[in-house]
Amino acid sequence: MESTEVESDILRRVRTLLRELDGHHPACQCDRGMLRWTLHKKIDQNPSNSAVLVKILVKELERAERGDFRHYIIPLLHTLMYALIKAPCISDELCGRVYDFCKKLLTLPKPFCTVGLDYATRLKMERMAPGVLYQRMVISEQSLKSDPYPYQEKIFIFADPELLSEAICNALVTDTEAAQVSQSPRACMGYVILHAMQAALGEGCDISGLKARLQDMPTSDVEHWFQQVVSAVECTGHEPDRGQHVARLEKIYRAVLSCLRAGDAPLGGLQGTPLPNPNISFHLWTEDDQLWKELVLFIRPLSQSCEPDCLSQDLDNFEIQDIISDCECCEQTRFSVLSTDSGIERDLPAAAEEPFALCSTETEQYRLHRKGGIKKKPSPLESVAFLQAGCNGPGVKPPAKLQRRPGTPLDAVTPLQRLHTARIVLLGDDRVLGRLAQAYHALRKRETRRVFLTPRLNLQFYYIPVVMGQTNTLAVTDHAATSQEELCEVAGYLGRADPWYESNINTLCHMIPKLATMPSSPSKHLVTDLFITDVIAYYVRMGTQPVCLQVYAVKIFFNDPAQEPAEDVFLTELRTQVQESIAHKELSMTKKKTTLDGPGIDLTVTYRKVVVSDRAKELAMSLRSTGLVMKAIPADEAEDLVCLNVNITEIIRINNLSGRSFSAVANRLKTRDIKIRSTEQRPFTVCLDKDSRRTYRNVISVEVSPCLEPSYCLQKTRAMKLSLHGTEDVGLAKYMPKSLLLPINTFAGVIQ
Template sequence: MESSDVELDFQRSVQAVLRELNTPAPAFQRNRGMWRWSLHKKVERDPGKSSVLVRILLRELEKAESEDVRHVIIPLLLTLMYVLTKQATGITEDLYHRAYTFCTRLLTLPAPYSTVALDCAIRLKTEAAVPGTLFQRTVIAEQNLMSELYPYQERVFLFVDPELVSASVCSALLLEIEAAQEQQTPEACMRHVVTHTLQAALGDACHTGALNRKLQASSRRILEHYFHAVVAAIEQVAREDSPSRLGHLERLEEIYCSLLGPAATRKRCVGDLLQDRLLSIPLPSPCITFHLWTDQEQLWKELVLFLRPRSQMHLSADLEALDLQGFRPDWDLARVSTDSGIERDLPLGSDELPDPSSSEMEHAALQRRGGIKKRVWPPDFSMPGSWDGPPGLHRRTGRPSGDGELLPGVSRVHTARVLVLGDDRMLGRLAQAYYRLRKRESKKFCLTPRLSLQLYYIPVLALQDPEASRKPELGELASFLGRADPWYESIVNTLCPAILKLAEMPPCLDTSRTVDPFILDVITYYVRMGTQPIYFHLYKVKIFTNLSHDPTEDIFLTELKVKIQDSKSPKEGSSPRRKGVPEGTGAELSVCYQKALLSHRPRDVTVSLRATGLVLKAIPADDTEGLSHCTSPNAASALDCTCLHVSVTEVVKSSNLAGRSFTTTTNTFRTSSIQVQSQDQRLLTLWLDKDSQRTFRDVVRFEAGPCPEPCSRAQKSKMAGLNSHGQETEKNMVKLSPLLMPINTFSGITQ
């Protein structure tokens, strides 16, 4: 294909991506996102065309900047970065400089554009100085290859609840993941790193075909030797303030000549050039582990198992003391000492003891030996509000950020990318597990110092008909994410019908063929490029089945639904039914709530009404209210947007010539917290996050409000301090921060 034809082909594909972004479409529409996938596949099949695509993408980015068409900037920029990560061959320094200059101009825009641009600018600067760095670091981290110079490790945990997702979908995804990862052995990944690094640095001077054949014939020991040599050459130069391009090329040329010998310096023939042109170096998909969600503590256990291999990590003694109970093979293992630490309490043994009448024994009776040592944290040390940290900058630059270090000399070298599939019910269960994990961390503090936790979500809905697909009842949060981030709508929400279609196809038992799956490719693109979280407020609900007993506490993320039970409470002494009120028509409720105002001034409202039910929505359907409810991490008002949208189905009594009649009407209001109690002994039923398994019956009262950030015992004692007059101190008046759960998208909230 001629160069003009290649450029025209790429231009048509890029324009198709832009039309898809500019054309609003119903949620979960089929075939959206295919143009992005086919665009990257074209470059993957022929890496020599990557420079053509980079020029086209830069031209479209500069056009969008000049015309102020912002909603296409982040999708085009991430497409450009993905091409540079996978295929760095043939990209000139001028193209790198042009892309870097464009990113620096975006820093004047508001978030999230400036945030994404800063991340891309740092990666572009590193890649321009040392070509092949992004590819090498991605493979090392995702495949957990051992490297002292780059110790970062990542893993994707794919969680599917078998009660919410069909067995055919689970088996289809598992087969696709296993078929792809059987071809990604550690040896193959090391060969890809060596070949790609040498090809990116040497360009046309690299005999790619001969190099690949030589590596294929090498033993594991020799392959590891050249792998570590290439990694050392890249990392040493990448960490220099002013890297020398000439010195870097000389190191890699020495490695290249050592591999191929004298034949490496010979001029290649036309056949070798054609063979090298056809060779493509794939970027392996990340290490994905498939898990069925069957236990609320499963997330905690899998993360702990991920951190257990610590032979390659150099940690301080303080950090090692954190996990005495959390990292044992037996989860319930805990040793309790019965020794007081006083020497006279020691049991008699074979050791020689002094005479009881001696002065030495009398002195020893009051001495303490070295007993259990309690480690004290610094006074200003507290658990961070979230685990996301800098959005991947330390991993991509190789220099850990100071914000990513919670203890001196310890950085988060592990990244756990937790990807959940399902609907709003699965997200509710994830919110439960996330809250339990954060609460557990406030006591033990085992995972936080060494783990960066990233949460991802792919909707999988059992769509039965086209009408349900236009407004899925269980996909409200996915629709919200699609409205907030158009690139998420085009890429991630597309997978819902694609996964269901994959489950209907017969499984392919031939695992020897090359796997090129669409679903796995989109999952890989999402977990790699989705670095901007949207934070959602978690809400705590206190449920009373008896006002004289302690309440049951739970968490909800999207919705709390309340219905009036048909029968009255069987309690004795209940008041007789009032005349004129028909049996079964709602219940008298006392509703006390704090009205949500723009001024954030507290205003309490108490009303009594007869209603048949209530619905508390944390994710409203209205675009304007919904996008102001949640926030990107850079917004200054991240903690002040807590708001529940309450819909009350009220029973209205009216009198006319025919007598009394009862009609229902829906009233809505916004609140930050609410308390509801039944007044005529009629019980309530609560559903959390539309989940039938999280149903509470025979409820007489409930309270809902923002879930506070879990505090450690030291923080609680500090906040509950009293002054000399027995009054609360000023620290106790400080409001606890609400707990926010991040879900990663490509750009955060842009609309």
């Protein structure tokens, strides 16, 4: 009777979760977004009910498939897989049913087939080696040393301190620090051992005796048995035999409990093993290149010989000199990192002797040197060797191009592996995403010239919208022209595209500020420590489907001809307005002209019209306008056209019997490339991504186009120089992505 009541309670919770996806939210709106969390927490309190939850979710998945309720499938799958990973033991028959259902999804369009293939691959491994998904997650998230599975992950939370209140930042710092206190490498290794044994042996495992034995062991012994378990589980992938896997773990299990006599401790049934919180670091985004610096230190931490006190200064001074500033400068022909030119004229070989200079005058080259100079000790972050030191093993290219001597063989070059995964979580509104687009574009340009992060790092982006009350100066300034709803256009688009993102992540928009400002109490700390950290962990663990947003490049020309044009990028919006500040000598003339022609300025707009047939059509128009807004985020999640929606406020002059009047008319354009110029030389302002900090004044002309991938520009330029016909896409360039897209991970991507 008790099992029936438990099953009924879990079924009721699952059905309530599905009703939320339909828009039928619970009576208490504050519970919205917590249904999934409370369901998993209930199972954590009684892990023996994991099989009941998985069985119910499988039935609901099969019912959703029969009833064509496709919007239920991916949320139910994520809920099921998260429960299955944390479950102490799931029967092979139940895993087989989930596996068969995931294979059926391969016949459906994206994203169902993509999610189905991902989970089918994981379930196949889990069936061969029970507990492998839990083990790999803990090893990578905690960066435990393991040769069979050497992957590492880290979560970087970036928050703009000018967009979030101090209370929110302090609460998040406190929560992330508290999440790391309760976990240690020894405890996490013990969790892996306990979960692997219980997943393989089931109820035949004396989990209480094993736990007591591990607590009495020294750390070195725990690490030894941890390595034994990891090797036993990972080698099952090479020998797909579940029976041998169980036999190997049973042998290790008996060796660990060798000092206990058989039957000393009664079997306590299935017990849950905690899933530790991932490694999370919180960062206030105060520097433009802070993202790149943190990623470099994650891949290649400072060695013990580096002084920690010099770290901050070294990071500030470190700068790659040959970063391309824009796509056009890819036309440079020299791409070397280090120069071998000493600057002394007699060191240079003659033109005829140049090919043989290195061999014939080797002794003299060592003899000639500068005198009287000051030798500067390079900092670890100023040298190329610092970036390459993490990959100095056999088969890896040296940091600089070395001169090859006769008879010296070169090591065989082997491809690098992406052993590190950086999960970047952005907190804020569209303005912080604009900063991310800038940082991502700068990072891609760095990687074009000197590839370091790309072959070694798997970079994932996540976005949690947070809107607070207007408490600081910047928020008040931006709020005058932009409402809170408009500040979260990206979150609104992602929520419409992915209902599971809307239920679990968009609900944090107002919940995080509310929890941060709650009065201090034991219950408050209990809720915040568990809920916020758990939701972020769930998001980064299960959010694997990216939604790619187009980044747009903008070139800005100023009223002063002596001022160099500015180049920038934006992700969500570009807004122009007529500039109010006018020189005194032009004031009387401007007033007279404005009285005749009406408010605004005369503009010339040249753009390429976007149509469904994808046939480009160049158009030009002249009009008088008070401003325009370019929106890059689609208004509809099903819109396939990647384009800018431009709204231009046009001033129309009307002549009637009562005199001359003016009316404002909205012109709407769809384009990818657009040029706007003031014909009467009156300046206007340009604001990017709704951020008042990114406002350009005294602008006379603007050019906007999709931002090109820097590596594509470089490869195209190289290929065109070698091509006789000057074709644009030749060689490898035609196989490379052309546009720079910013991927934001969600649970399902875009569901059509």
